[in-house]
Amino acid sequence: MNFVAWAIVACEVLFWVVILAGFSARYLFKRQKLGLFFLALTPVLDLILLIIAGIDLYNGASATTAHAVAAIYISVSIVFGKSMISWADERFRYYVTKQGSPPVKRYGMDHARHYFKSWLKHLLAFLLGAGILYGLIIWIDDPARTEALFGILKTWTIVVGIDLLISSSYFIWPRKAKA
Incomplete structure (x- = not known):
């Protein structure tokens, strides 16, 4: 596994570490500013990953699946970051601190609308990530070095289409509450 792949793993692990540290500071230790500081580190991790992948490509590395996944990670983090933290x-408030109400379970049209909004976010993340990937392809300007980026872009296009089909299916066959 190359350096960029390890950087992705490290950023993902650190993302959840800073989230948990932020929630712990906020709810367990009643340190609101410290909690906000930790939560504010999440976009910094994206920036670090972007710099690592960019430097690697600038130094002549062929784009790998790891570089493509870095673009996906960054775009998904930007689009879904706030909702993932929420x-x-x-869940942290309810399950760890025993405060607040239980997480909402969605059914029927409410679930269908919620999932469709999530699909719209997926589409936005795809457009952002595809822009990053396409920008890298143009910047590198060597089809032999960017083949992996094209491959991931094709695969992600299919995944977004499948996600649309799944999202649409909830309007036809709404999710029912368990008896």
């Missing part, structure tokens, strides 16, 4: 915050 999701984790709600």
Whole structure:
């Protein structure tokens, strides 16, 4: 596994570490500013990953799947970051601190609309990530060095299409509450 792949793993692990540190500071130690500081580190991790991947490519490395996944990671983090933190915050408050109400379970049209909004975010992340990937392809300007980027872009296009089909299916066959 190359350096960029390890950087992705490290950034993902650190993302959840700083989230948990932020929630712990906020809820367990009642340190609001410290909690905000930790939560504010999440975009810094994206920037670090972008710099690592960019330097690697600038130094002549052929773009690998890891470089493509870095672009996906960054775009998904930008688009879904706030909602992922809110999701984790709600669960941390309820399950760890025993405060607040239980996380909402969605069914029927409410679930379908919620999932469709999530698909729209997925589409936005795809457009942002595809822009990054396409920008890298133009910047490198060597088809032999960017083949992996094209491959991931094709695969992600299919995944977004499948996600749309799944999202649409919830309007036809709404999710039902368990009896």
